[in-house]
Amino acid sequence: MAYSDKVIDHYNNPRNVGQLDKSSTEVGTGLVGAPECGDVMRLQIRVNPETQVIEEAKFKTFGCGSAIASSSLATEWIKGRTVDDALGIKNTDIVKELSLPPVKIHCSVLAEDAIRAAIGDWKKKNSAAETVDAAVAVVAQ
Amino acid sequence: MLKVMDSAVPIACWSCSIGHNDSTLFCPHCSKIQPPPGGDYFSVFGLEPRLNLDLTALEHEFHRLSRKVHPDRFARAEENERQWSLADTALLNDAYRTLKEPLHRTEYLLKLEGAEIGDEFAGTNGKDPGRAPADLLEEVFELNMQLEEMRMARKTGEADPELQAGLEQAKRKFDVLLEEVDHDLHTEWNKWDEGDAAARKKAEKAMVDLLHRRRYLSNLVRDVTETLGA
Numbered sequence: 375m376a377y378s379d380k381v382i383d384h385y386n387n388p389r390n391v392g393q394l395d396k397s398s399t400e401v402g403t404g405l406v407g408a409p410e411c412g413d414v415m416r417l418q419i420r421v422n423p424e425t426q427v428i429e430e431a432k433f434k435t436f437g438c439g440s441a442i443a444s445s446s447l448a449t450e451w452i453k454g455r456t457v458d459d460a461l462g463i464k465n466t467d468i469v470k471e472l473s474l475p476p477v478k479i480h481c482s483v484l485a486e487d488a489i490r491a492a493i494g495d496w497k498k499k500n501s502a503a504e505t506v507d508a509a510v511a512v513v514a515q
Numbered sequence: 516m517l518k519v520m521d522s523a524v525p526i527a528c529w530s531c532s533i534g535h536n537d538s539t540l541f542c543p544h545c546s547k548i549q550p551p552p553g554g555d556y557f558s559v560f561g562l563e564p565r566l567n568l569d570l571t572a573l574e575h576e577f578h579r580l581s582r583k584v585h586p587d588r589f590a591r592a593e594e595n596e597r598q599w600s601l602a603d604t605a606l607l608n609d610a611y612r613t614l615k616e617p618l619h620r621t622e623y624l625l626k627l628e629g630a631e632i633g634d635e636f637a638g639t640n641g642k643d644p645g646r647a648p649a650d651l652l653e654e655v656f657e658l659n660m661q662l663e664e665m666r667m668a669r670k671t672g673e674a675d676p677e678l679q680a681g682l683e684q685a686k687r688k689f690d691v692l693l694e695e696v697d698h699d700l701h702t703e704w705n706k707w708d709e710g711d712a713a714a715r716k717k718a719e720k721a722m723v724d725l726l727h728r729r730r731y732l733s734n735l736v737r738d739v740t741e742t743l744g745a
Binding site: 405406 | 652653655656659660663731734735738
C-alpha cells in the first residue's frame with residue numbers, strides 16, 4: 375500500500391512533536407490507543423483561559439505513518455481554534471486531507487479521539503478550577 | 516467454511532444413497548469416504564463446540580481419522596474418492612491445528628458464533644478497532660518512550676544499564692498481565708461450556724475483549740523482547 379504524499383510529508387516532517395507540562399491547568403492531555411495495531415497517541419493542548427483559544431498543541435505518537443500523520447495534522451488544525459471549534463474536527467476531514475485508504479481510517483479515528491480526550495481533560499481541570507474559584511469567592515464574601 | 520450446517524438435515528451418501536448427517540468423513544452405512552463435510556471443525560471429530568477439550572482424545576481421533584482418509588489408501592480407488600481423500604486430509608489437518616491450540620480454538624469458536632474478531636477485522640473498513648485497555652495506556656506510552664530511548668542508545672553504541680533494567684522489569688510486568696488474561700480466558704471458557712444461551716453470549720463478549728487485550732499485550736512483549744535482544 376502506498377502512502378499519499380501528504381502522509382509522507384507529515385511522517386518525514388512531523389509538526390508539533392513534543393510535550394507540554396501535564397500539571398498546568400491550561401494544558402489538556404489526551405492519551406489514546408488502538409489495541410489491534412498497538413498504536414498509542416498522546417496529544418496535548420495549551421488553552422488561553424481568556425479566549426479559550428488553543429495556542430499550542432503537541433503530540434507524540436508511536437505507530438504507523440498514517441497514525442503519525444493524522445496526529446501531526448490534528449495539531450496543525452486545532453492550533454488557533456477555540457476549544458469548541460476544535461471539537462468540530464471530524465476524522466473524515468483527516469481521511470480526506472491525507473487520502474487515507476480504508477485500512478488506515480482507524481488512525482484518523484484515533485486522532486479525533488485524541489483531540490476530544492485532550493479537550494475533555496482540559497475542561498475537567500478547568501471546571502474543577504472554576505468550582506474552587508467559586509468556593510473561594512463564596513468564602514471571601 | 517464457518518457456516519455450520521444444520522446437522523438435522525441428512526445428506527444422501529453418494530454411494531449407498533442412504534441419508535446421513537453431514538459431519539462425517541465416512542458414510543455410517545456403507546463406510547465409503549465422503550466429500551469434505553460442510554459442518555464445523557468440531558463436528559469433524561464428532562464433538563459439540565466446546566472450549567475445554569480433551570486434547571489427548573482429540574489427538575487420538577485425529578490420528579485414527581488421518582489413517583482412515585490417508586491418500587495412500589485410495590491410490591487405486593475411483594478418481595472421486597482419491598480427490599476426496601486429499602480434500603478430507605487437508606480439512607482434518609486444518610481442523611486439528613485449529614482446535615488443539617487454545618487461542619486458535621477460542622477465536623474459531625467465537626467466529627462460529629458470529630463474533631467479528633481476528634486479523635480480517637483489525638481496523639479495516641473504518642470499523643472501530645476498539646480501544647487500547649484504558650488502564651494500561653499510561654504504562655504502554657511510557658514503555659514506548661523507553662523503547663525509543665533504548666533504540667537510540669543502541670544506535671549510538673551507548674549501553675544504558677538503567678534503561679535495560681527498566682525494560683526488563685516492564686517486560687516481566689506485562690508477562691504477568693498476559694498470564695492474567697489467560698487465566699481469565701479459562702474462566703470464560705468454563706462459563707461458555709456450562710452456560711445457557713444468555714451466559715454464552717456474555718462469555719463471548721468477554722472473550723472477544725480478552726483476546727483484544729491479549730493481542731495488545733503480546734505485541735508489546737514482542738517489541739520489548741526484540742529491542743532487548745537486538
